[in-house]
Structure formats: structure tokens, C-alpha cells
Amino acid sequence: MRDPHPDLAISARELTRTFGDFTAVDRVSFDVAPGEIFGYLGPNGSGKSTTIRMLCGLLLPTSGNASVLGYDIARQAEAIKSRIGYMSQRFSLYNDLTVQQNMEFYAGIYQITPEERRRRIPELVAMANLTGREHELVANLSGGWKQRLALGSAIIHRPRMLFLDEPTGGVDPVSRRDFWDLIYRMAGEGVTIFVTTHYMDEAERCQRIGFMYNSKLIALGSPDELKRQAMRGTLLQITLGEQFRGAAILDALAVLDALTGVHEAAPYGDLIHAVVESAAAAAPQIHAALAALGIGVAAIIPIPPSLEDVFISLVLERQQAGRAEAAQLRAQLGT
Amino acid sequence: MRASRIWPIARKEFIQMFRDRRTLIFILMTPLIQLLVIGYATGGQIVNISLAVVDQSHSPDSRALVQAYLASGQFVQGPQLDSLAQAKVAIDDSQAKAAIIIPPGFGRSVGTGQPAEVSFLVDGTEPNTASTIIAASQLIGQAHSAQVRAQTIGARGSAFDIRTRVLYNPELSGTNYQIPALIGLILQLTTINLTAEAIVRERETGTMEQLIVTPIRPIELIIGKLMPYALASLTTALLVFIAGQLLFQVPVNGNVLLLFAFMLLFLLVPLGIGLWISAVSQSFRQAQALTLLFILPGFLLSGQFFPIESMPVVLRYITYLVPLRYFLPVLRGIFLKGIGLPELWPQGIGLVFWATFFLYLASSRFKKTLG
Numbered sequence: 001m002r003d004p005h006p007d008l009a010i011s012a013r014e015l016t017r018t019f020g021d022f023t024a025v026d027r028v029s030f031d032v033a034p035g036e037i038f039g040y041l042g043p044n045g046s047g048k049s050t051t052i053r054m055l056c057g058l059l060l061p062t063s064g065n066a067s068v069l070g071y072d073i074a075r076q077a078e079a080i081k082s083r084i085g086y087m088s089q090r091f092s093l094y095n096d097l098t099v100q101q102n103m104e105f106y107a108g109i110y111q112i113t114p115e116e117r118r119r120r121i122p123e124l125v126a127m128a129n130l131t132g133r134e135h136e137l138v139a140n141l142s143g144g145w146k147q148r149l150a151l152g153s154a155i156i157h158r159p160r161m162l163f164l165d166e167p168t169g170g171v172d173p174v175s176r177r178d179f180w181d182l183i184y185r186m187a188g189e190g191v192t193i194f195v196t197t198h199y200m201d202e203a204e205r206c207q208r209i210g211f212m213y214n215s216k217l218i219a220l221g222s223p224d225e226l227k228r229q230a231m232r233g234t235l236l237q238i239t240l241g242e243q244f245r246g247a248a249i250l251d252a253l254a255v256l257d258a259l260t261g262v263h264e265a266a267p268y269g270d271l272i273h274a275v276v277e278s279a280a281a282a283a284p285q286i287h288a289a290l291a292a293l294g295i296g297v298a299a300i301i302p303i304p305p306s307l308e309d310v311f312i313s314l315v316l317e318r319q320q321a322g323r324a325e326a327a328q329l330r331a332q333l334g335t
Numbered sequence: 336m337r338a339s340r341i342w343p344i345a346r347k348e349f350i351q352m353f354r355d356r357r358t359l360i361f362i363l364m365t366p367l368i369q370l371l372v373i374g375y376a377t378g379g380q381i382v383n384i385s386l387a388v389v390d391q392s393h394s395p396d397s398r399a400l401v402q403a404y405l406a407s408g409q410f411v412q413g414p415q416l417d418s419l420a421q422a423k424v425a426i427d428d429s430q431a432k433a434a435i436i437i438p439p440g441f442g443r444s445v446g447t448g449q450p451a452e453v454s455f456l457v458d459g460t461e462p463n464t465a466s467t468i469i470a471a472s473q474l475i476g477q478a479h480s481a482q483v484r485a486q487t488i489g490a491r492g493s494a495f496d497i498r499t500r501v502l503y504n505p506e507l508s509g510t511n512y513q514i515p516a517l518i519g520l521i522l523q524l525t526t527i528n529l530t531a532e533a534i535v536r537e538r539e540t541g542t543m544e545q546l547i548v549t550p551i552r553p554i555e556l557i558i559g560k561l562m563p564y565a566l567a568s569l570t571t572a573l574l575v576f577i578a579g580q581l582l583f584q585v586p587v588n589g590n591v592l593l594l595f596a597f598m599l600l601f602l603l604v605p606l607g608i609g610l611w612i613s614a615v616s617q618s619f620r621q622a623q624a625l626t627l628l629f630i631l632p633g634f635l636l637s638g639q640f641f642p643i644e645s646m647p648v649v650l651r652y653i654t655y656l657v658p659l660r661y662f663l664p665v666l667r668g669i670f671l672k673g674i675g676l677p678e679l680w681p682q683g684i685g686l687v688f689w690a691t692f693f694l695y696l697a698s699s700r701f702k703k704t705l706g
Contacts, residue, residue, distance in 0.1 A: 056548050082550040092545030096354045097347065108343025109549045154545075163548075 006070035009034045009161055009192035010055065014064035017050050024050040026215040027064065032208070034160075037183065037193040039206030041311070046212040048196045052163055055194070057081055069161055082110070085159035089169035091150040095139035099130050102138055102153055110157035124152035127182065144175025151182060155191075162186065164195040168202065180205055200308045211311055219314050227305055232313050233263055234279045235305045238272040238286065241296030245270045248295055255289050262286070264316060273303075275313055336558075340551050344559025348533060352563055362529070366521040366571050370514065370578055383644050384468055385413040387422050387431035394442025396483065400453070401435065403479040409471050419454070426458045426502055427678050429664060432644065433457050433468050441495070445483055451495035459504040460671045462512050464642045472499045503588075503671045511586065514579040515666035516639050518572045519659055522598065523605045524630055525571055529564040530609025531622040539619060553701055561606050568605075572598060588673030597665045597679075600686050604658040607693025614700040633659045661685035 010032040017025045025047040032038040042048050053059040055068050057077030065072065071079045093102050103121045112120065125131055128148035130141075138146065147167065155162065164183075168176045180202070187193050195206065203209055204223050211219040211226075219230050240252060249267055256265035256274055261282040265274040276282035279302045290297050305313070352359060386404060390397050404410045413431040416422055422434035436454040444451035455472040459465045476497035484494035504511050537543045546556060579585040587594070608629055616622035635641065636650065637659035643651055654660045661682040668674045676683070 058547060078550060081548060084548070086545065086548040088541065088544060090541030090544065092540075092542045094347065094351065094542060095540070096351050101347070101350055105343055105347045106549075108346070109340060109546075109551055111337075111339060111550075 006067065007034075008032065008067075009036065010038075010066065010068055010194065012051075012055070012064070012066035015051065015054060015061050015066050016063045017054060017059060018062045023215050025054070025061075028212075028217045029064075030210050030217060030220055032192060032194060034192050035187055035190045037187050037195065037205070037207045039203045039209040040194060040196040040212065041198065041203050041209055042196075042212030043198065047215040048212055049165060051212070052165055052194070052196065055080075056084060056086055056163060082157070083159055083161065085154040085157070085162040087150050087154040087162070087164050087167055089166040091146045093138045093146060093150055093153065096137065098135050098137055099125060099128075099141075099149060100134040102149065103156065106153040106156050112157060120156060120158075124156060125149075128152050143171045144178070147171050147175060147179060148182065151179070155186070159191070161192045162194070164193065166196055166198070168197070168199065176202075200306065203307050209307070211314065213311075213315055213318070218318055219311070223307055226307065226310050230314055231275075231305050231310050232317050233275050233277050234282075234302050235309055236274045236276055236279060236282065236286075236300055237268070237303045238274060238300050239298040240270075240272070240290075241298050244295045251293060252290055252295055255293055255295075256286065259285055259289060264312070273309065275309070336552060336554055340555045341559040341562075344551075344556060345562045348560055348563040352567065362525055362567060363571055363574065366517070366525070366575050367578055369521070370517055370575055370582075384410050384433055384464070384471075385431045385644065386410040387413040387416055387425045387434035389416045389418060389422050389434060389436040391417075391439045392437045392441035396442045396445045397437045399483070400437065400476075400479055404435065404472075404475055407471065407475050409467075409475075419456075422456055423502065426456060427672060427674050429458075429678075431458075432464065433472065435472075445494045446487060448484070448487065448494075450493075453495055453497050455497055455499040457499060457501045459501040460512060460667045461642055462504065464644070465501060465504075469499050469501065472497055503673075511583070511671060512667065513639075514575070514583060514585045515670040516637075516663050517579075518575050518598070519601065519637070519662045519666050520634070520639060521575055522568050522572050522602055523633060523659055526564060526568040526602060526605035527609040527612065527626050527629060529567060530561060530606055531612040531616065531626055532619065533560055533564060534610070534613035535616050535619050535622045538613075538617070554698070557610065557698060557701060561610070564609075565602055565606060568602060569598065585670060587670055589669035590675055593675055594666070594669045597662070597669070597683070597686070600683065600690065601658070601662045601665075603690035604686065604693060607690060607695075607697050610697035611693055611700060614697055633657050636660065638663050655685075658686065658689040661689070 008031050010030070012031075013029050015025055015028045016023065028047075028051060040048055040051065050059065054061050054073060055066060057068075057073050057080045060074055065074065067073065068080050069083055071083075073080065094105070097105065100121070103124065104117070107117045107121065122131070125134055128145060128151070130136075130145060130149060133141075138149065141149065151167070168179055171179070176199075183193055183195070195202070197203060206223070208222050209220070209226060210217050219226055221229070238252075238256075240248060244252070249270075249272065252272060253265050253267065256262050256272065259282070261277050263275040263277070265272055267273075274282075274286070283300045286300060287297055388401050390401065405412055410433070413434070414425055416425060416434070419436055422431070422436060425431040426434060434456040436456070438452065438454075441451050441453070443449075453476065455476070457465050457468045457472065476495075477493060480493040480495050480497070487494065534543075537546070580587075609626075612622050612625045612629070616625060636643075636646075636654045636657045638654070639659070643654050643660065646654070665679050665682045668679055
């Protein structure tokens with residue numbers, strides 16, 4: 001079969017999957033360009049994994065359709081499987097096999113020729129910084145090494161598309177940075193990356209982001225676009241007077257919550273972040289309300305929102321959700 | 336299906352199997368220890384022994400003798416036959432466990448007080464059953480004999496002699512009886528255990544998730560994974576076979592090739608069961624519990640220790656659901672009786688049925704969980 005040369009690495013249209021009464025993925029549409037790093041975000045249970053499973057050809061959509069590398073996910077799953085790489089946070093390696101044996105195993109499964117194997121395996125072992133440790137058991141490797149080795153096993157057949165399902169779970173920050181360097185390098189070589197994560201700093205590294213919430217794709221765009229467009233209102237950072245930090249913050253939050261011009265207020269370390277309709281109108285209001293309670297304010301300044309602020313704002317806007325739900329969401333997002 | 340994708344799987348399983356030396360030794364040693372321990376099983380009350388009758392005398396006396404045996408409650412009426420040769424065939428085919436052969440002149444001899452001789456054949460393959468039959472044949476026969484003599488000529492003594500002869504395994508050796516059966520038990524135990532564990536482990540560690548996104552097909556995965564464990568089970572069975580020869584001189588009276596052919600056929604059953612268990616279990620613990628569920632009834636209802644003939648009727652029918660019960664007569668038949676396909680084909684059909692049933696059940700379930 002000759003490979004099609006599609007303009008899009010992934011094209012999903014109204015992709016839907018239900019399990020009984022539950023709709024896990026609800027009419028999701030998006031495109032991913034070849035060579036793009038696409039971040040797929042959302043809290044646990046929002047439908048990320050179900051989407052990946054459909055795109056990898058493991059699960060049939062209930063309705064809608066999608067193509068990966070030009071192949072239809074429902075009808076050409078086999079063609080997709082041999083051309084994609086997949087890696088999950090469980091680092092699917094065999095602990096009781098050595099580094100080399102793990103590589104050989106996946107090389108065998110993907111039917112890599114012996115000549116190619118002799119070239120490719122040392123290359124990937126080097127990528128994982130494991131040269132010289134080929135005959136060590138994987139069980140003895142620490143998290144970061146396992147992660148890079150898992151990536152190596154997932155790309156042994158030079159896939160043009162790589163799915164990463166929360167690839168950096170349980171890995172230290174330095175290893176995470178190294179891992180992302182590898183991802184950038186692969187994208188530079190033309191590999192399309194589809195990555196799910198709930199780390200916001202990782203989301204910032206993606207070229208484009210889709211945000212899933214309650215089975216729906218509620219935002220789509222580059223991190224900058226989303227910060228500029230998707231945010232409802234303005235984000236203010238409120239610094240209380242030095243003697244009011246600590247317990248007073250809770251009193252202050254209660255006051256802010258009651259103000260009509262404030263959509264949301266949340267503690268942020270010693271500071272308070274508040275999303276307001278208009279900075280010009282809200283700042284004096286806040287000053288006055290806090291002063292009435294005897295709480296001094298050192299500064300109120302508008303700041304650019306983080307992706308996290310954007311997503312919480314989006315969720316509240318859609319769901320008209322209470323503040324308790326917003327706090328829960330923050331907790332789920334891992335901050 | 337591509338052999339080139341099956342091989343890497345099989346190779347990996349082999350490496351993993353040999354990596355875990357302790358388990359490997361355990362797998363190989365346990366059957367040998369069992370082999371040494373076994374044979375001391377106790378027998379209970381044996382009833383419902385099917386008795387083939389060769390009555391060449393056709394006299395009231397001969398009918399009275401047969402009636403005496405049936406009235407004891409230990410024997411039930413088996414086929415009515417014409418010759419000693421037919422009686423042997425009936426025992427070969429397991430239609431009867433014993434046969435009584437009453438010679439043509441029996442009625443006349445008894446009537447005139449001349450000594451008569453009655454032959455009694457006993458299937459010796461199951462020593463517990465056999466020794467009970469031997470004792471019963473003598474006790475019932477002699478009692479009847481004394482009664483007849485007293486009635487006919489009013490004298491004490493016996494009207495006839497019962498000559499009991501044991502067919503197959505004449506020394507009634509427990510090891511001869513148990514070791515062939517042990518091969519079946521071991522094939523079943525190790526195969527179910529290993530197969531179920533190998534796939535559940537893959538699911539628990541998350542590597543299954545990785546495998547299903549590769550182009551490998553479920554059938555390739557299944558075959559690749561099963562091959563090494565089938566081989567391991569066969570190896571243990573072979574070890575028991577050899578140890579049985581060396582340590583206990585268990586005779587092999589039948590065709591060894593036929594024996595191995597049946598072993599391979601039987602192996603498909605526990606492979607299917609193991610695969611099915613692995614497809615429905617989410618955890619190792621669950622798989623172990625399910626394995627026990629299959630092995631325990633197999634152990635008790637297969638006829639390994641408790642003769643199926645002596646079980647209550649309901650239980651006897653239930654044994655048809657136990658695949659091992661088809662294999663044990665094959666093992667004992669080939670080892671001790673030296674019989675072949677003409678007698679054993681019904682067992683073969685039973686095995687083919689259960690192998691097909693479990694493999695089909697397992698692979699359809701397995702595909703669903705993968706897909």
C-alpha cells in the first residue's frame with residue numbers, strides 16, 4: 001500500500017464515543033498539522049484517553065470519523081498501527097528483560113530488518129543515555145531512564161506520528177526537561193506529536209492545545225491565542241498589606257466573592273488572583289471593600305493569565321459552575 | 336498471521352521464564368515431589384462394579400451364582416457375553432471392570448458334587464478398585480459355594496472354586512496406577528497456571544496496552560505466548576514419565592507415540608482454560624482463584640483418586656464436564672493395558688470437544704478485551 005500524503009496528520013470530525021449511557025467523547029473536531037506538537041489537555045475522566053484510543057485504532061467511534069496520517073481510523077486501523085508510536089505513563093517495558101532485549105522485542109514486533117536493527121538500536125540506546133548499560137535489567141533503571149527507553153521502544157520503527165499519553169508522570173523535573181528536548185528534536189525531524197498532559201508547564205510547550213472538559217473540546221488554539229481570546233475578563237493580582245497575610249486572606253476572599261464585578265477569586269501563595277469584568281471598574285471597588293473590613297491593600301495590578309487561569313475561566317463560563325468546582329479543578333490540574 | 340511476529344513474543348516469554356529461576360525450578364520440581372509422595376491414596380467403599388457375565392452353562396445353578404454377586408450390591412449387571420475373549424474386550428473398552436466366566440459343565444458338576452471351577456477376571460489398572468473386587472469375588476463366591484453344596488448333597492465344603500485372575504497391572508501396584516495419571520494432572524496444573532499468569536502479568540504491568548497499539552494480531556500474540564508454556568508443561572510431563580520409568584519401573588504396554596499424540600491433544604484444553612482465565616481476570620489474584628476453581632474439581636472428579644464408577648449418579652454425570660476424566664483412561668489404558676485408538680477414540684472425541692470449546696471461548700473473549 002502506498003502511503004497517502006495528507007495535508008493533515010490528524011483530522012477528527014464530530015468524533016463521538018459512548019459507553020452505554022455515558023458519552024466519553026462528545027462531537028470532538030480538530031486538525032493537527034504534520035510536524036506539529038499538539039497538546040491534549042483536561043482533567044482525569046474528561047475523555048482524553050478515549051480519544052487517543054480511537055485515534056490509535058483500538059476503539060471504534062460511535063459516530064463521526066477521523067483520519068490519522070491519511071488513514072481512516074475505523075477501516076484502516078492496521079495501517080495506522082504500523083505507522084504510529086505510542087507511549088504511556090506506565091512506560092510499558094519488561095522489567096525482567098535487559099535494555100537490549102526490550103529493544104529487540106519491539107524491533108521484532110515491528111518487523112525491523114536485522115541490518116536496520118543493528119543501526120537503530122544503538123542509536124536509540126544512545127538517545128536514552130544508556131550506552132554501556134545495554135545488558136542491565138530494566139528493573140534497575142530509575143524513572144527518567146525508563147521513560148527515555150520507553151520512548152526509544154515506541155519509535156524504533158520510525159513512526160511519523162507519536163502519541164504520548166501523560167508521558168512524564170512520576171518523573172523528576174530535570175528528566176522531564178530532557179524528555180521534552182527529545183520531543184522537540186523529533187518534531188524538528190517532521191514527526192507529529194500528540195501529547196496528553198495535565199502539567200500546565202508542559203502545555204505551554206505545545207504549539208497548539210485542545211482542552212477537554214466533560215467529554216467536550218472546549219478550547220482549541222496556540223497557548224498565546226488562548227490567553228488573549230479565551231479568557232473572560234481580566235486577571236488581577238492583589239497583594240495585601242504585609243500584616244494581613246495569612247488568616248486575613250480567607251476573609252478577603254469572602255469579601256471578593258460577594259462583589260458583583262468579580263467572577264472568581266482564589267488564593268495564590270500569599271497573593272490573591274481575581275478574574276474581573278473590567279480592571280478599571282473593579283480595582284477601586286476591591287480597594288474600598290477590603291478597606292471597609294480593615295484589610296490594607298498594597299497593590300492591585302493586572303497580569304497576563306497563565307493557561308491554567310484560562311482553562312478555569314473557560315470551564316466556569318461554560319458550566320456556570322460554583323467556586324467549589326473551580327477549586328476542585330485546580331486541584332485536579334495539579335497546581 | 337505471520338510467524339515472524341510470533342517468534343519475538345515466544346522468544347521474550349522464554350527469556351522471562353528462564354529469568355525467574357525460582358519459579359522455573361518450582362515448576363519442574365513440584366511434579367517430581369508429587370511423584371514421590373503419590374500412590375498412598377486410600378480407597379473407600381467400592382460399589383457399582385460393572386460385571387460382565389459369560390454363562391456357558393445356562394443352568395439354574397449358574398444363574399443363581401450370578402444372582403448372588405448382583406445381590407451383594409457391589410456388582411451391577413454388565414454385558415452378557417459368550418466367551419472369555421469377549422470378556423477381555425469388554426474390560427479393555429471399560430464396559431466392565433470384572434467378568435465372571437462359568438464353564439459349560441458347571442450345572443452338572445455342582446449337581447453331582449464334583450468340583451467345578453469358575454473364572455473371575457478383574458481389571459487391575461485401578462489397584463484400589465481391583466483389590467476390592469478380588470476380595471468380593473472370593474467372599475461372595477465361597478459363601479454361595481458352601482450354600483449350594485449344603486443344599487444339593489448335604490455335605491460341608493465347597494461346590495466350586497473361584498479362580499480370580501487380575502488383568503493388567505497384576506501386581507496391583509499403586510504407583511503403576513497413579514503415575515500415568517499424574518502426567519495428566521501435571522499437564523493440566525502447570526499449563527493453566529503458567530498461561531493464565533503470563534497474560535495477566537502483561538496486563539498488570541501495562542505492557543499489554545503497549546502491545547495492542549502495535550500491528551501484532553491477537554492470534555499471533557496468543558500463539559507466541561502459549562508456545563513456551565506448552566513446551567514447559569510437556570517437559571515436566573516428560574520428566575515425570577522418565578522418573579516413573581527409572582524410579583518405579585512403570586511399564587508402558589502401549590504405543591508411546593500415541594501417548595504423546597494424546598498428550599498434545601490434551602494440552603490444548605488447559606491452554607484454552609488458562610487463556611480464558613487470563614482474558615476474564617483483571618488481577619493476578621483473580622486468576623489464581625479461578626485457576627483453583629478449575630483444578631480442584633478436576634482433581635476430585637477426574638477419577639484420579641476416587642473411581643468414577645463408585646460416585647453417586649449425579650456426580651458421575653458431572654464428571655463428563657471435567658476434561659481430565661477423558662485423559663486419565665487414555666494414560667492408564669496406554670500405560671497399563673496397552674490399548675490403542677480402537678478403544679480410546681471416544682476419549683479422543685471428548686478431548687477434541689473440550690479443547691475446541693475452551694480455545695474458542697478464550698480467543699473470542701480475548702479478542703474482545705484487546706479490541
